[in-house]
Amino acid sequence: MKIRVRIIWLLSTTFAVLVLIFSAFVYVLSSNYVFNDFYDRLKTRTNTTIRIELDHRGDKEFVKQFKQEYLEKLPEERSTVVELDERRMPILNTKHAREDSNFIHRVVEHKYNQERKGNLLKYGKLYVSKQGKSYVVYTSAKNMYYTKYKNYLGGLLVSMFFSAVFLIIMVSLWLSKRLIKPITDLSTSVHTIGTENLNFRIENKQEGDELGELIQTINNMLDRLETSFETQNNFISNASHELNTPLTSIIGQADLMLSKERSTEDYKTALSHILEQAEKLNKKTKALLFLAQTGFDGKKMTIENLRVDELIFETIETVNRIIPGNKIRFDFGCLPENLDALEVKGNSQLLQLALSNILLNATKYSENQEVRIYLTHTKEHISIHVQDLGIGIPLQDLSHIYDPFFRASNTTSFEGYGIGLPLTRNIMRQHKGKIIVHSEEEKGTLVSLVIPYKT
Numbered sequence: 001m002k003i004r005v006r007i008i009w010l011l012s013t014t015f016a017v018l019v020l021i022f023s024a025f026v027y028v029l030s031s032n033y034v035f036n037d038f039y040d041r042l043k044t045r046t047n048t049t050i051r052i053e054l055d056h057r058g059d060k061e062f063v064k065q066f067k068q069e070y071l072e073k074l075p076e077e078r079s080t081v082v083e084l085d086e087r088r089m090p091i092l093n094t095k096h097a098r099e100d101s102n103f104i105h106r107v108v109e110h111k112y113n114q115e116r117k118g119n120l121l122k123y124g125k126l127y128v129s130k131q132g133k134s135y136v137v138y139t140s141a142k143n144m145y146y147t148k149y150k151n152y153l154g155g156l157l158v159s160m161f162f163s164a165v166f167l168i169i170m171v172s173l174w175l176s177k178r179l180i181k182p183i184t185d186l187s188t189s190v191h192t193i194g195t196e197n198l199n200f201r202i203e204n205k206q207e208g209d210e211l212g213e214l215i216q217t218i219n220n221m222l223d224r225l226e227t228s229f230e231t232q233n234n235f236i237s238n239a240s241h242e243l244n245t246p247l248t249s250i251i252g253q254a255d256l257m258l259s260k261e262r263s264t265e266d267y268k269t270a271l272s273h274i275l276e277q278a279e280k281l282n283k284k285t286k287a288l289l290f291l292a293q294t295g296f297d298g299k300k301m302t303i304e305n306l307r308v309d310e311l312i313f314e315t316i317e318t319v320n321r322i323i324p325g326n327k328i329r330f331d332f333g334c335l336p337e338n339l340d341a342l343e344v345k346g347n348s349q350l351l352q353l354a355l356s357n358i359l360l361n362a363t364k365y366s367e368n369q370e371v372r373i374y375l376t377h378t379k380e381h382i383s384i385h386v387q388d389l390g391i392g393i394p395l396q397d398l399s400h401i402y403d404p405f406f407r408a409s410n411t412t413s414f415e416g417y418g419i420g421l422p423l424t425r426n427i428m429r430q431h432k433g434k435i436i437v438h439s440e441e442e443k444g445t446l447v448s449l450v451i452p453y454k455t
Helices: 003-053 060-070 095-099 101-110 144-191 210-258 264-294 308-322 348-365 395-400 420-430
Strands: 078-083 112-117 120-128 134-142 304-307 328-330 343-346 371-377 381-387 434-440 444-452
Touching: 003 078, 003 112, 003 120, 003 134, 003 144, 078 095, 095 101, 101 112, 101 120, 101 134, 144 210, 210 264, 304 308, 304 348, 308 328, 308 348, 308 371, 308 381, 328 348, 343 348, 343 444, 348 371, 348 381, 348 420, 348 444, 420 434, 420 444
Parallel strands: 328 371
Antiparallel strands: 078 134, 112 120, 120 134, 304 343, 371 381, 381 444, 434 444
């Protein structure tokens, strides 16, 4: 069942049931009111009969005249006065009194009573005169108004019910069309998206509601997909070039040596060149494999408690062995007063690898100028900042620094494979952290590794 049909069905059914319940409620209350009103009329006539027949005050004639002039005679109206003996037993000396004996006894027992048999209603009360005599006075009449009122009210409510149902269906159709239209437009827009137009974004006219959030989520997903496709395309292009270059050199050198007889020295020179290119190819392949492995969030890694300052000192020692005489300086003045703020959870080897990549890049691209390391922290995370005064990254290259094998346009004179930053970003993602790079060409680069306290 389509959502539009479901909306129409749910709205129509819900409101129809509510209207039906309301109509039944009105019908029952109105019916009760009609009967209570008729009993009030009978009570008035019973009291009037008492004043006329039994009460010997001077206004007796006035009451009788008032009854005739102002009290409308009810259908089959009959007022009856039954005298009681000393034991308060009714003296049933008329046919009507004998037929109503049960009703009369209930009046004597309860001092008043009312009864309904079909449309015939009765109201009676016990009256004690000034002389001490007791009487049961009651009035009966047929409530023909109820039958007419019931038919009129029933017809009116039925007509209103069907009119309301029709109106509800029309409103449901209109509402469903209004509610479903954004979803239909969204579906149409999504169907137009393909690999050739991942730059397309859905126009969000529903900002502030759940559908707007869904559209925003889809647009965010498209951002990630577009980035992934571009990264994949760049990766394939760069990887094929980076791997093809040493392979071409190896094959060319081997073909050259095999084309004719060579001296022992020529063979040694060729083998040395082939070995050099093979080692480069091996390094690139291992780097590529490790980059792919760290790209999976589901990859299992050992998590342990570690201190960020110790991590920094161990990484600096590693870099000292690789680049002796470097000028990496740790700012001890940035250490927090509460040393507990230095404790995080993570994988020590992976975090050392991420930080060493940043330190090696900072030292290399600043041509061994001073590199400063300092810390900042908040309640949620601690950040390691690495500031250098090197060549910086051109503005147009900043958006591609995480593409595997990509190297900035001003790094041609420096050796490297373009794996360090993508690898570091993957490691930070595994720790639910992030890497932030601020750089200006010829002025230096600031790289921040943000490590959350809770991974």
